[in-house]
Amino acid sequence: MxxxxxxxxxxxxxxxxxxxxxxxxxxxxxxxxxxxxxxxxxxxxxxxxxxxxxxxxxxxxxxxxxxxxxxxxxxxxxxxxxxxxxxxxxxxxxxxxxxxxxxxxxxxxxxxxxxxxxxxxxxxxxxxxxxxxxxxxxxxxxxxxxxxxxxxxxxxxxxxxxxxxxxxxxxxxxxxxxxxxxxxxxxxPALVQIKTNTAIVKSLKGLKIDARLTIESGGQAVANDKGEALFTDYGISGIPAFQLSRYAKKGADAVLDLTPEYTREELKAMLEVRKYNGSSLEAYFTGMFQKRVGHAVLKTCGLLPLSRSAASLSSEEILSLAATIKAWRFPIEGTLSWNNAQITxxxxxxxxxxxxxxxxxxxxxxxxxxxxxxxxxxxxxxxxxxxxxxxxxxxxxxxx
Ligand SMILES: Cc1cc2nc3c(=O)[nH]c(=O)nc-3n(C[C@H](O)[C@H](O)[C@H](O)COP(=O)(O)OP(=O)(O)OC[C@H]3O[C@@H](n4cnc5c(N)ncnc54)[C@H](O)[C@@H]3O)c2cc1C
The missing domain is CATH 3.50.50.60 (FAD/NAD(P)-binding domain)
Incomplete structure (x- = not known):
């Protein structure tokens, strides 16, 4: 035997x-x-x-x-x-x-x-x-x-x-x-969380959002995946982050498209219409994104204070919001390590x-x-x- x-x-x-x-x-x-x-x-x-x-x-x-x-x-x-x-x-x-x-x-x-x-x-x-x-x-x-x-x-x-x-x-x-x-x-380490600059992600900790995640390096898209991204205090987790972690090298960018189902033009048109909902920037994204996500997008575009009237948004500001929503950029610091990775x-x-x-x-x-x-x-x-x-x-x- x-x-x-x-x-x-x-x-x-x-x-x-x-x-x-x-x-x-x-x-x-x-x-x-x-x-x-x-x-x-x-x-x-x-x-x-x-x-x-x-x-x-x-x-x-x-x-x-x-x-x-x-x-x-x-x-x-x-x-x-x-x-x-x-x-x-x-x-x-x-x-x-x-x-x-x-x-x-x-x-x-x-x-x-x-x-x-x-x-x-x-x-x-x-x-x-x-x-x-x-x-x-x-x-x-x-x-x-x-x-x-x-x-x-x-x-x-x-x-x-x-x-x-x-x-x-x-x-x-x-x-x-x-x-x-x-x-x-x-x-x-692979199938692991992505570490990014934490200036914005920290404020979004715990929030999940359906998005397309793209890894860009030297201005070129390297790989992308769609699914539920999870913001954490160190960066981005969730299945798309896991799938793309092999490409997440320091110096590359994690780029989130928060509305992959709409083109930039369609999004711009939607954002123009929202201006006239009679609200302030505080409530501008209500019904579209979770509150903290909406506020972080506005902050990224330098559109403060939140008490400002939404109707006062200029075409350039709408363009800037659309650009951020379609390609929200987070500089990558690396990934979490072996203890957190699912595979090698x-x-x-x-x-x-x-x-x-x-x-x-x-x-x-x-x-x-x-x-x-x-x-x-x-x-x-x-x-x-x-x-x-x-x-x-x-x-x-x-x-x-
Ligand atoms: C948290 C987590 C979740 C996961 N979820 C999934 C999932 O849902 N679906 C999926 O497809 N994959 C998943 N994976 C990946 C999957 O578990 C692994 O790819 C798979 O287990 C690898 O199988 P393996 O037999 O090669 O190694 P392992 O399953 O790691 O087995 C190796 C074994 O060898 C033993 N060993 C190591 N060195 C020695 C030694 N010197 N002498 C004696 N024994 C030794 C270890 O103790 C271990 O029991 C997950 C991984 C992790 C960590």
Whole structure:
């Protein structure tokens, strides 16, 4: 019987373990935490957005995003839903193709995986922090930080990235991969909040607004996304900020269009008409924006005091308001760091891994999965789908 060791009991490691055991391997999961799957419990704000029915290569990033296509076709979104369905998980699909457990609890995903670990007789060793994996007489030696040594015929390295270390993965997988000869592409926190100049955002803290967010660098639009932006005391959060955080470098600008559904001309016409609502600037945006947003727009345009009559706004002032509403500019200071990031961009170079099996090209019998690889997905269930696809593919190949 092939002995398969899985380093890391997260999403990709657990599915790899289940698949390898289903294929008849003798599987042991080594997990540094006190229990497996801690991060799964925090995903999707506790609801676990476990996949997205729109998953395809366009939602993935890395030096070669196409690397992920093979595993995704080997274990597709449909296969994922069937796999979890067979384990007893009912799911529902929400906006933009996001899939969640029907019961609304992330714990359901972990629980069905844990039940499968038991059913397939998988050994789970928690509190075992792997320090090193070395080739040993046709197999592998797995050494923990406390000095204990275990052996296996094949190893699946599923130790995750560097993001959210409090949930388990602290980046130690990169060191193990490096010592085995692998190259690590530059690592950066991704799917993380954007830090901006705080002069305006601080006054808007806690407010959410439907907007289009564009990142501009050197006067050029680099990327944009539409959705609910959330103002915070350090900058901008919410899904569009997460999606674009990979482009949020110091020196670039976060540009918000507060009315993406209207052209600048349409907006200008609306603003002209509002002048005659018989109000002061204080109430000029009532019915259009939340009060604090309206006041901050006026302040940005230097249109004070709020007691001034709206009817006195000149055409130039209306133009300036329209320009700010369509392109409200916040100089970027960077992003929040690893503790706040959902995932890591960069990782083990995919040039050194075989796409159909996840096996290392440098060390035969070693398989690498999930966030540890230089593949990361958009927000919306794409990262867990990558964990499932790469983990399942590796588990199957390692057991063969
Ligand atoms: C707050 C938060 C919310 C998220 N929400 C979503 C979501 O809703 N949808 C989505 O698609 N993605 C989401 N993600 C991303 C997703 O959780 C990850 O992409 C995915 O878990 C990666 O799976 P993995 O198996 O590669 O790594 P992980 O799930 O991080 O698992 C790695 C495991 O390895 C263990 N480990 C690490 N080093 C060692 C070692 N040396 N020895 C032994 N064990 C080790 C860790 O303790 C951990 O249990 C979220 C992430 C965070 C942080």
């Amino acid at each position: 092939t002995r398969v060791a899985v380093v890391g009991g997260g999403a990709s490691g657990l599915i790899a373990a289940v698949r390898a055991a289903q294929m008849g391997a003798d599987v042991t999961v080594y997990e540094r935490g006190e229990r497996v799957g801690k991060k799964i419990l925090s995903t999707g704000n506790g609801r676990c957005n476990l996949t997205n029915i729109n998953a395809d290569v366009s939602h993935y990033h890395g030096q070669n995003p196409k690397f992920m296509m093979s595993a995704l076709s080997r274990f597709s979104v449909g296969d994922t839903l069937e796999f979890f369905g067979d384990l007893g998980l009912l799911t529902k699909t929400e906006d933009e193709g996001r899939v969640y457990p029907r019961c609304g609890q992330a714990s359901a995903v972990l629980d069905v995986l844990r039940m499968a670990l038991e059913r397939f007789g998988i050994n789970v060793v928690c509190g075992f922090e792997v320090k090193d994996v070395r080739k040993n007489k046709g197999g592998f030696l797995i050494e923990a930080y406390d000095g204990s040594i275990e052996y296996a015929d094949r190893v699946i390295l599923a130790a995750g990235g560097r993001a959210a270390p409090s949930l388990g993965s602290n980046g130690s997988g990169y060191e193990i991969a490096k010592r085995l000869g692998h190259t690590i592409t530059p690592l950066a 961009s960069g990782g083990v170079s995919t040039k050194e891994v075989l796409p159909p099996t996840m096996e290392s090209k440098l060390v035969r019998g070693l398989y690498i999965t999930g966030e540890l690889l230089d593949i990361d997905g958009d927000c919306g269930g794409y990262n867990l789908q990558w964990a499932w696809s790469s983990g399942y593919t590796a588990g199957e190949a390692a057991a063969e």
